[in-house]
Every structure is written in C-alpha cells, then in structure tokens.
Amino acid sequence: MRILYGVMGNTYGHVMRTQAIVERLMPEHEFFFVGGGRVPGALGKRGWRVLEVPVLRTVHKQGKVSVAGVVGQIAGRLLDTPRVVRQIGRLIDDFRPDLAICDREFFLPIACRWKGLRCVSLDHSHVLKACRYPVPTNERVSWALAMLNDYLLFDLMREHLIVSFFHPPLRPRLRGRGDVDELLPPVLRPAVTRVGPRPGEHVLVYQTSATFKPLLEPLRLLDRPVIVYGYGTETEYREGNLWFKPYSDEGILADLAGCAYAVVNGGHNLICEALYFGKPVLCFPIARLFEQFINAWHVRALTYGDFCTEPRPGREVFDRFEARLGEYRAAMAAAGSFDGTARVVERVREVIEGSASRVGR
Numbered sequence: 001m002r003i004l005y006g007v008m009g010n011t012y013g014h015v016m017r018t019q020a021i022v023e024r025l026m027p028e029h030e031f032f033f034v035g036g037g038r039v040p041g042a043l044g045k046r047g048w049r050v051l052e053v054p055v056l057r058t059v060h061k062q063g064k065v066s067v068a069g070v071v072g073q074i075a076g077r078l079l080d081t082p083r084v085v086r087q088i089g090r091l092i093d094d095f096r097p098d099l100a101i102c103d104r105e106f107f108l109p110i111a112c113r114w115k116g117l118r119c120v121s122l123d124h125s126h127v128l129k130a131c132r133y134p135v136p137t138n139e140r141v142s143w144a145l146a147m148l149n150d151y152l153l154f155d156l157m158r159e160h161l162i163v164s165f166f167h168p169p170l171r172p173r174l175r176g177r178g179d180v181d182e183l184l185p186p187v188l189r190p191a192v193t194r195v196g197p198r199p200g201e202h203v204l205v206y207q208t209s210a211t212f213k214p215l216l217e218p219l220r221l222l223d224r225p226v227i228v229y230g231y232g233t234e235t236e237y238r239e240g241n242l243w244f245k246p247y248s249d250e251g252i253l254a255d256l257a258g259c260a261y262a263v264v265n266g267g268h269n270l271i272c273e274a275l276y277f278g279k280p281v282l283c284f285p286i287a288r289l290f291e292q293f294i295n296a297w298h299v300r301a302l303t304y305g306d307f308c309t310e311p312r313p314g315r316e317v318f319d320r321f322e323a324r325l326g327e328y329r330a331a332m333a334a335a336g337s338f339d340g341t342a343r344v345v346e347r348v349r350e351v352i353e354g355s356a357s358r359v360g361r
Contacts, residue, residue: 001029001352004097004117006105009037009055011208013269014103014123017163019043020189024345029352032095034088034108051091054080056106056153058289065288067145074153077106085111092117099355101348102157109156120351121157124164124268125291130181131168139293146290163187163344165272166298184347185340186272193339195257197277204259206230206252206270209286214312216242221315227255261325266292266307271299276338280328281305282321284313303331
C-alpha cells in the first residue's frame with residue numbers, strides 16, 4: 001500500500017511521533033511525506049521522500065501566543081493554498097496513494113478532499129474538539145481561539161485517531177457529519193524506550209519559548225542542580241546551580257531519564273516521555289495556547305504533577321511541588337505503562353488494511 005503522510009513541522013513532537021509509527025510500518029508499506037519546518041530535515045536525512053510545503057507556525061511573544069503573529073501566519077498560508085494544493089494534487093496523481101494520514105498538516109486534507117482521497121487524522125490536538133473537559137473562566141478566550149482555529153483550518157477530516165495520556169469522555173457528534181473519533185494511548189519514539197530511567201537529584205527544564213525569563217529566578221533559588229534547555233543558548237555554560245545546554249535530542253532524553261522531576265511547558269510528547277520514565281511534571285503552559293493548558297490540567301487531575309499559570313512564579317511554587325513528589329510518583333506507578341506505541345501502530349495497520357479492502361471493492 002502507498003501512504004501519503006502529512007506532518008506539521010513547527011515542533012519536533014509531530015515529527016517524532018510520525019517516525020515512531022512509520023518505522024514500524026515501513027517494511028510493509030510505501031510512504032511519501034508532506035510537510036515543512038523540521039520535516040524535510042528530520043525525515044529527509046533518513047532517505048525518506050518528502051514534499052516540502054510552507055508550515056503554519058504558532059508565534060510566541062513574551063511567553064505567550066501572539067494573536068497578531070498567528071493571524072499573519074494564517075493569512076500567509078491561505079495565500080499559499082492554491083499553489084501548494086495543486087502541488088500536492090500532482091503528487092497524488094503521480095504517487096497514486098491508497099490512503100493519506102495527517103498529523104496536523106494544513107494543506108494535505110484540502111488536496112485530499114479535492115482529489116477524493118481518504119484522509120485519516122492521527123494527532124493529539126484533536127482531543128480539544130472531540131472530548132469533554134473543564135474550561136476555567138480565565139481560559140475561555142484561549143479555548144475560543146483554539147476552537148476557532150480548529151474549525152476554520154483543521155475540520156476537513158472525518159476519521160480521527162487521537163493519541164493521549166488522558167482520555168476524557170467523547171462529545172456526541174452531530175448527525176450527518178459521519179465523524180469517527182477514537183482515543184488511543186501515547187506514542188513513544190524508539191529512542192525513549194531504549195533509555196532506562198534512573199534516580200537523580202537534578203531538575204530538567206525544557207522550554208519551547210525562550211521568552212519566559214521569569215522562570216529562571218525561582219530556579220536559581222532551588223537547592224538542586226537545574227539543567228536548562230530551550231533558552232536559545234548555542235554553547236554550554238553554568239550560572240550558579242543552573243546548567244544551560246544547547247538543544248540536543250539525546251542530551252534532553254538522558255537528562256530527563258535521570259532527573260528528580262521535569263519542568264516543561266505543556267507539550268504532549270515531552271510530558272508523555274517524562275511519565276514513561278516515572279518523572280513528576282511541573283507545567284508552565286504557554287499563555288493563550290489552550291492545548292498546553294488542558295494537558296497541564298490533566299497532569300494535575302491525574303496526580304502526575306502540577307501546573308502554574310503565573311507570569312512571575314515564585315520559589316513557593318517549587319516548594320509545594322517538591323513536597324508532593326512521592327505522591328506524584330506513586331500515582332504514575334499505579335497507572336501502569338505509558339507506552340501505547342504498539343497498540344497505535346496496530347490500529348494504523350488496521351486502517352491501512354481497511355483502505356485496501358475499499359480499493360478492492
């Protein structure tokens with residue numbers, strides 16, 4: 001079977017999830033990828049075929065999502081749409097895929113609708129539309145922005161495989177749309193499962209936005225070493241108990257596996273990796289990015305850690321968190337395995353085989 005696979009490339013999470021799934025299916029099926037940003041570099045260097053397209057980015061400014069920046073991104077991608085969709089359409093004509101799978105890529109579902117190609121969504125983000133969950137009063141604006149974004153830009157697919165470490169109740173679907181939503185466990189890349197967790201005293205900090213400088217002040221007051229990634233540094237250096245390191249996939253993984261706990265924003269993949277290693281998580285979700293907030297909210301609700309939305313957090317946030325480390329670890333241990341990769345791959349294999357049956361008819 002030939003599969004066209006769209007991947008959002010604005011962060012590493014979508015790319016890593018795609019790699020983890022495709023590596024297990026590659027011997028059986030032929031893939032061609034569509035994506036921009038980090039996709040061509042990460043997948044192309046493996047010798048996998050990639051059609052590079054513009055990427056729809058989330059713009060951060062001063063530790064929060066920039067609404068003006070995001071609107072500008074959307075306007076640019078809408079202007080790109082006719083040209084890029086024609087380009088993908090030609091690829092569909094030449095490659096003749098049996099199925100398309102899309103991990104939050106913007107253009108592929110539009111081209112599939114035009115060409116009549118079945119397109120199945122596989123991501124975490126769709127949990128926002130598919131599920132019921134609480135929306136606190138102070139998060140209603142960011143929730144509304146997220147819903148507006150999803151319904152305007154990512155509402156062409158009707159089959160959704162949703163990978164998530166939390167499984168809220170599914171919403172009832174409107175009659176006539178024919179949407180199918182299915183919740184699945186998290187996907188972990190092979191590199192994670194090859195690293196064994198070990199006890200440690202340091203704190204692992206990873207921030208996707210380098211603008212959250214106020215976080216560094218309470219970290220300097222901790223009686224622990226703190227390893228910091230994500231502040232744009234290109235060289236390794238130390239300031240007191242803070243050890244700044246440049247981005248390194250292997251380095252982050254090793255430091256995460258051996259930390260006492262992790263301090264992150266609210267990205268789903270890194271949270272899942274921390275949970276797999278049994279490391280409590282303290283989340284500082286990026287303001288106005290509701291997907292990160294709801295991930296962080298469930299970290300607290302499931303007692304895997306906590307979150308904070310204060311723009312200038314104090315030392316007391318960390319003191320309260322560290323006082324409950326044993327409770328968080330016990331809750332994660334009781335939850336069992338956080339690696340659902342084999343189950344997700346098998347479900348994708350079933351979807352592919354189902355497309356083969358349709359073609360056969």
